[in-house]
Amino acid sequence: MSGEQVQIAAGTTIVTVDHVSLDYHKEKEPLPVLVDVSLTAAKDELVAVTGPSGCGKSTLLRIISGLIKPTAGAVRVMDSEVKGPREDISIVFQNFVLLPWRTALENVVFGLSSRKDLTDVQKQEKAKSALEVAGLSGFESVYPGELSGGMKQRVGVARALATEPKVMLMDEPFSSLDDLTAERLRRETHSLLINPQTSVQTVILVSHNVEEIIELADKVVVLSQRPGHVVGEIKVDMPRPRNKKSDDFFQWVDKVYALLS
Amino acid sequence: MTLQFGLVTLDILSSWIRMILALGLSILFALAVGIWAARSKRAEAVILPLLDIFQSIPILGFFPFVIGAVYSGPLANAVGANLAVIILIFTSMSWNIAFGVYESVKAIPQDYADLLNMSQASTWQRVRSLYIPASMSRIAYNTQISWAVGLFFLVASEIITVGKASVPIPYGIGIGVSNWGNPANPDYPDYALLIAGIVVAVVIWRFLFLREFALWSEKFKMMEEPRESHRDPIMRFYSWVNHRSISKLFLMTHDSGVTRFTSSISRFGKGLKYSVLIFLAIFLLLIVGSAALSGNLSVSSLPSLASLAYDEPGILYALGVSFIRVWYVVGICIAVGLPMGIVISLNFKLYDTVSPILEVISSIPAPVLLPAIVKIPGVGSNAEVVAAIVIFLSVFWYIVFNVMAGVRTLPGDIKDLPQVYRVSRIAAWRNVYIPSALTALVTGAITAVGGAWNALIIAEYFQASNGTVLTQVSSGIGKDITAATYSVPPNYTTLFLAVTSMTILIVTFNLTVWRRLYHRVTQRYAYNR
Numbered sequence: 129m130s131g132e133q134v135q136i137a138a139g140t141t142i143v144t145v146d147h148v149s150l151d152y153h154k155e156k157e158p159l160p161v162l163v164d165v166s167l168t169a170a171k172d173e174l175v176a177v178t179g180p181s182g183c184g185k186s187t188l189l190r191i192i193s194g195l196i197k198p199t200a201g202a203v204r205v206m207d208s209e210v211k212g213p214r215e216d217i218s219i220v221f222q223n224f225v226l227l228p229w230r231t232a233l234e235n236v237v238f239g240l241s242s243r244k245d246l247t248d249v250q251k252q253e254k255a256k257s258a259l260e261v262a263g264l265s266g267f268e269s270v271y272p273g274e275l276s277g278g279m280k281q282r283v284g285v286a287r288a289l290a291t292e293p294k295v296m297l298m299d300e301p302f303s304s305l306d307d308l309t310a311e312r313l314r315r316e317t318h319s320l321l322i323n324p325q326t327s328v329q330t331v332i333l334v335s336h337n338v339e340e341i342i343e344l345a346d347k348v349v350v351l352s353q354r355p356g357h358v359v360g361e362i363k364v365d366m367p368r369p370r371n372k373k374s375d376d377f378f379q380w381v382d383k384v385y386a387l388l389s
Numbered sequence: 390m391t392l393q394f395g396l397v398t399l400d401i402l403s404s405w406i407r408m409i410l411a412l413g414l415s416i417l418f419a420l421a422v423g424i425w426a427a428r429s430k431r432a433e434a435v436i437l438p439l440l441d442i443f444q445s446i447p448i449l450g451f452f453p454f455v456i457g458a459v460y461s462g463p464l465a466n467a468v469g470a471n472l473a474v475i476i477l478i479f480t481s482m483s484w485n486i487a488f489g490v491y492e493s494v495k496a497i498p499q500d501y502a503d504l505l506n507m508s509q510a511s512t513w514q515r516v517r518s519l520y521i522p523a524s525m526s527r528i529a530y531n532t533q534i535s536w537a538v539g540l541f542f543l544v545a546s547e548i549i550t551v552g553k554a555s556v557p558i559p560y561g562i563g564i565g566v567s568n569w570g571n572p573a574n575p576d577y578p579d580y581a582l583l584i585a586g587i588v589v590a591v592v593i594w595r596f597l598f599l600r601e602f603a604l605w606s607e608k609f610k611m612m613e614e615p616r617e618s619h620r621d622p623i624m625r626f627y628s629w630v631n632h633r634s635i636s637k638l639f640l641m642t643h644d645s646g647v648t649r650f651t652s653s654i655s656r657f658g659k660g661l662k663y664s665v666l667i668f669l670a671i672f673l674l675l676i677v678g679s680a681a682l683s684g685n686l687s688v689s690s691l692p693s694l695a696s697l698a699y700d701e702p703g704i705l706y707a708l709g710v711s712f713i714r715v716w717y718v719v720g721i722c723i724a725v726g727l728p729m730g731i732v733i734s735l736n737f738k739l740y741d742t743v744s745p746i747l748e749v750i751s752s753i754p755a756p757v758l759l760p761a762i763v764k765i766p767g768v769g770s771n772a773e774v775v776a777a778i779v780i781f782l783s784v785f786w787y788i789v790f791n792v793m794a795g796v797r798t799l800p801g802d803i804k805d806l807p808q809v810y811r812v813s814r815i816a817a818w819r820n821v822y823i824p825s826a827l828t829a830l831v832t833g834a835i836t837a838v839g840g841a842w843n844a845l846i847i848a849e850y851f852q853a854s855n856g857t858v859l860t861q862v863s864s865g866i867g868k869d870i871t872a873a874t875y876s877v878p879p880n881y882t883t884l885f886l887a888v889t890s891m892t893i894l895i896v897t898f899n900l901t902v903w904r905r906l907y908h909r910v911t912q913r914y915a916y917n918r
Contacts (some may be wrong), residue, residue, distance in 0.1 A: 195805055213809050225802040229824040229913050238820055242811035271913070291810070 136171050142330040143169040143295055148191055148201035150184070160355035161187055164201070167349045167358065169295075169330040172322050175178050176333045176341040180388065185334045188269035189297050190355070192332060205295055215242070222300040224280040226272040231266035232259060232283045239287040258290035259283070260372030261320070278309035286322070299334050310340075318344055338388070341378045343370055347367035350387040360387040364385065393579050397586045398566070403560035404543055409838075411478035411539060416528060417718055418483045423490025424520045429752070444484040445899050447842040450888040452477050452546055453874040457881075468556045474546045479486065481542040482535035489527035494520050500909065522609045529606035533599050537752065540591075541783065541840075544754040545847050549874060551854050561589060562757065564854070570760025570854035584757060591752040676775070704869060704886050708894060711866040715841040718780040722788045722837060727830055730792025731822045735804065739791070746787065755782035756847040763859050772849075772862045779848035784837035788830065795829025796822070827914040835899075842895060846871055866891050 136142075145167045151158040161184045169175040178184045190196045192203050194213040203210040205217065219241075226235050236255035240246060246254070259268060262282040272280055281301060290297060301317075303309035321328045337343055341348055348362045362383055372376060426436040455476050460469040460708065474665045505515055547563025558564065562583065567811035569580035733743050762778050763769035804823065807817035845867030851859045853877055862868055 190805075193809065195808060213811055215811070219809055221802045223800060223802060225800070225806055227803075227806075227824065228915065230820065238812070238816075239810045241813065241816050241820075273913075373513075378524060 136329060138171055140171045141168045142171055142173075142206060143192065143332065144204045145188070145192060145200050146204065146257055148188070148198045148203065150187060150191065150196070151199045162191075162198075162269070163355045163357040164357065165351070165358055166201075167361070169332050171329050173346045174322060174333060174344055175347045175349060176335055176345035177349045177351065178335055178338065178341055178384065178388070179356055181336060182354050183349055183351045184354060185336075187301050189219070189332065189334050190350075192295075193217055193297055200272065202365050207304075215291055216294040217297065218291055218293035218295070219297040220281070220284050220288050220301045223246035224272070224277075224284045225302055226280055226283055226287075228272050231269045231271055231288075232264060232275070235272065235283055236287045236290050239290050243291075254290050255286070258286040261289060261326070262286035263316070266376060276309070277305045278313055281305060281313060289326060289328070294327060294329045296321055296328045296331045296364040297334075298331065300336070301333070302340060303335070303337065309330065312341060314343060338381050338384045339372065342366075342377060343359050343372060350384065392582050394562075397579065398584050399560045400562055400565040400583060400584050401590050403558075404505075404547065404562040405594070407475050407561070408478060408539055411475045411482055411543075412532065412535070414475065414479045415483035415486050415535065416532075417453045418479070419486035419490045419528065420521060420524065423487045423524065424494055424516060426487075426491045427494035427520075433491075440484045440487055442481070442896060445839055446892045446895055447839075447846070447888075448480045449542065449843045450870050450891060451480070451546055452549055452846075453870065453879055453884050454489055454888075456550065456874075457879060467557050467559075468748060470550055474543065474550060474558070474561075477546040482539045484793075485535050485538070486528055486531045489531040490520075492522040492523040493527045494716070497523050501737055509782055525608040525609040525640075526603075527597075529603045532602065536594075538601060540752075541754045541756070541843070543755045543844075546848065548756055548851070549871065556778040566757050566760060567731070567854040570856055570859075571855060572760075572764070572859065573853070573855060573857045580760065584753060584761075587753055587757060588749055592749070605819050621706070673825050673892070682914070703864075704883065704890060707864045707866045707869050707887075708890055710862075710864045711842075711891075712894070713861075714776065714849075714865060715838060715845065718777050719784065719788075719834060719837050719841055722785045723830065723834065725822070726785055726788035726793055726833075727826060731818075731826055732790045734793045734796035740797075744793070747786070751786040755779050755844060756851075758782060759847065759851050760853070760859060769860075772860045775860045776848040776862050777867070778897070780841050780844045783844035783848075784840040787837040787840060788833045791829040791833030791836075792826045795826045799825050829912050831910045835903055835907065839895075842891065843855065851856070 145165060148162060148165045149160065150162040151160050153159070160227060163367055165188060167175065167177070172265065177188060179185050187196065191198050192210065194203075194210045194217065205214075208218070227238060230238060233252065233255050237251050240251045240254060241252065259265060259282075262285045264279060264282050264286060267275065267279065272283065275283065281304075283303070302314055320326075322330050325375055333341070333344060342364060345364050348364060349358055350360045350362070351357065352359045362380075366376060366380060422436055422440075426433045452473070456470075456473040457461040459473040459476065464472065501519060501523075505519060508814075510518070535881035543561075544566065547558070547561040548567050550558060551561075551564045551567045565583045569576040569583065578759070733740050756779070759775070759779055762775050768774050768778070803821065806812075807821055812820070845865060847867070849865040850861045850871040852871070853859055861872075866887050869883055873883040873887070
C-alpha cells in the first residue's frame with residue numbers, strides 16, 4: 129500500500145512519549161491523571177499499555193493521537209512533535225465509532241476527507257483496497273447496522289489503515305466483541321499491521337486483558353492506579369505464533385500480573 | 390403607581406392550585422389505567438392506541454365542549470368554571486403519565502411477580518406493594534414534562550374561560566394576562582410583574598417540588614437507568630422523548646427501547662379499530678351532553694356530518710391555511726433549532742451557560758406573552774406574524790432541546806471523529822453532526838407539530854377579558870374554534886366540524902407520514918449500535 133515509503137531501519141524509535149503528565153482541572157484543584165509517563169515504540173514493534181481501570185491508559189492514547197494536549201511533556205513521532213491530530217497517526221476505537229448513516233465504504237472514505245490531493249475516485253479506490261486488506265471485500269455497500277461486531281471493527285481498522293498512518297493506535301479494540309470473534313480478529317492483528325505491505329511502522333495497543341497483551345505485544349508498559357505512572361516495562365521476547373496454552377505463555381502472563389498487583 | 394404584588398401572587402397561587410389538583414387527578418387516572426393496561430391483554434389492546442390518539446389530538450379544541458358540558462345547571466358558577474379548567478389541564482397531563490405507569494408495570498421483572506404469587510397476595514396488595522412503588526420513578530419523571538405542558542393549557546383555558554365574560558373565575562395567570570394586557574385598559578407594570586412572577590414560581594416549584602419528587606422517587610427504582618438524565622435538567626426534561634416516547638409507540642417502531650411492547654403492537658391494528666370507535670363514542674357523548682345540558686341543541690336537531698360540511702365549506706379552507714401555518718413555523722423552528730442545538734451541545738461551556746437561560750424562557754407559557762407581542766411596533770399589527778411568533782414560542786423548545794439532548798447523548802468518540810481525521814467543518818456537519826441529530830430532530834418535530842396545532846387556538850385569535858380582540862388572522866381553524874366558542878350561544882355546528890376535521894387530519898397524518906418518516910430515520914440514523 130505504501131511503495132513510496134522510505135525504508136526505516138529495524139529498531140528505529142518511531143514514537144516517543146516524553147515525560148507526559150496530565151491534570152484535569154476540576155473546581156480549581158488540579159486532579160492529576162497521568163504523572164511523568166515515558167515510553168517508546170520502535171519500528172515493527174507492538175507496544176501494549178495496560179493498568180487498572182481508571183489509570184488513564186485510554187487518556188494516554190488520546191494524548192499520543194493529539195486529541196488531548198498534555199499538561200507537561202511531549203509526544204514525538206519521528207522527531208516531530210505531535211501538536212494535534214495528524215495524518216500519520218490513526219486510531220481504532222473500542223466501540224468502532226462508525227457512522228451508521230454511511231455504508232462501510234463511505235465510512236472509510238470519510239476517513240480520507242482531509243486528503244485534498246486525492247480525487248473522489250482515488251479515495252474510493254484506496255478505501256476499497258483497505259477494506260480488502262481488513263478482510264471485508266464484498267461488503268462495501270453494506271451499512272454498519274447490518275454488520276456483526278467483528279465486521280464493524282474490521283471497518284474501523286480499514287478506515288484507520290486507509291490514511292496510510294505510520295502509527296496505529298488501538299483503544300481496547302477487541303473488548304466490545306464476543307470471545308470467538310475477538311479471538312479471530314486478534315490472531316490476524318499482528319500479521320495485518322506489522323507487515324511490510326502496510327504503511328504502519330508501529331502499533332500502540334491499550335488493553336486490560338493480560339492474555340491478549342501477551343499474545344500480541346512485543347513490549348508491555350504497565351501503569352499504576354490513578355494517577356497513572358509507569359510501574360514497569362516488560363519485553364515479551366516469545367517467538368510467534370504464540371501458543372496460549374504453553375507454560376511459557378503463562379509465565380509471561382504472571383509477570384504482568386505481578387506488576388499490576 | 391403601586392404594583393399589585395398581592396393580586397399577582399393570588400393569580401399565580403390560584404393557577405398553581407388548579408395545576409396541582411389536575412396533577413393529582415392525572416396520577417390517579419394514570420395509575421388506574423396504566424396498571425389495568427399492563428395487567429390485562431384485552432385492556433392493553435384498547436387502551437394503548439386510545440391513549441395515543443388522545444395524546445396526539447389538539448385537546449384545546451375540545452375545551453369549548455368541556456366548558457359547555459361542565460359549566461351548566463347547578464355548576465354554572467365558579468366551581469364549574471374551575472372544574473372545566475382542571476379537566477382541560479388533566480387531559481394534557483394524564484396520557485403521558487399513564488404511559489409511564491404502563492411501561493413501569495410491564496417492566497417489573499418476573500421474579501417479583503413470582504414472589505407475590507408464592508405469597509398469594511391479593512390484587513390490592515399487589516397494587517399497593519408492587520405496582521405503585523414500581524411506577525413511582527416514572528411518575529415523578531413524567532410529571533416534570535406534564536407540568537410544562539400543563540402550564541400552557543392552564544393559561545390558554547383560563548384565557549378562553551375569562552374571554553367568555555359570563556364565566557366567573559376571578560384569579561389566575563390567564564385572567565391576569567387577559568385583564569392587564571388588554572390595550573383598551575392596559576396595566577403594563579402589573580403585566581410585567583406577572584410574567585416575572587411566573588418565572589420565579591416555575592423556578593421555585595422546580596426546586597421545591599419537581600426535583601424533590603424525582604429524588605424521592607429514586608429509591609423505588611428497580612433497574613439501573615442512565616443517571617445523567619437526572620443531573621442535567623435539559624436531559625431530564627426532554628430526552629425522555631428519545632428513549633421511551635409515547636410517540637415512538639404510536640409510530641410502531643421496533644427499536645430496542647420499545648421491544649417489550651412488540652406484543653401489544655402486534656395487536657395495534659385490531660385495537661385501533663376498537664379505540665377509534667370508543668373515541669368517537671366519547672366524542673359524540675361529550676357534544677350531545679354539552680349541547681343538551683346547555684339547552685342550545687335538542688338531540689333531534691343534531692345535524693349529520695354531511696350537512697355540516699355542506700353548511701360550512703369554509704372550515705376545510707381554514708384547516709388548509711392552518712396546516713400551512715403550522716408547517717412553515719415548525720420549518721422555521723427546525724432551521725433555527727437544529728444548528729443552534731448542535732452548536733450549543735458541542736461546546737460544554739456554552740451549554741452550561743445557555744441551557745439554564747433557555748429553560749427559563751421556555752418555562753413562560755407562550756399565550757402569556759401574546760399581549761406583549763401585539764405591542765411590538767411593526768409586528769403587532771400583522772396578525773399573521775403575531776400568530777407565527779406565538780406558535781414559534783410554544784414549540785421551538787421541543788426542537789432545540791431534543792436536538793441538544795440527542796447530540797449530548799452521542800458517545801464522545803464520535804464527536805472526536807472529525808478531529809481525528811481532520812475533516813473540514815462543512816464535511817463534519819454534513820457527515821456527522823446533522824445526521825446524528827436527525828432522530829432527535831424528528832422526535833422533537835412530531836411533538837412540536839402536535840403542540841403547534843394546540844397553539845393555534847390562542848395564536849390565531851386572542852380576545853381579552855372585556856371582549857377586545859387583540860389579534861386575529863384572516864383564516865384559520867384555531868380562529869374558527871375560538872371565535873365559535875366566544876359567540877353567544879356557542880356555535881356548536883362550527884365547533885364540531887372544525888374539531889372533527891382537524892382531528893381526522895392529524896391522526897391520519899400521524900399514522901401515515903410521521904410513522905414512515907420516523908421509522909426510516911431511526912432505521913438509519915439512530916446512533917445506538
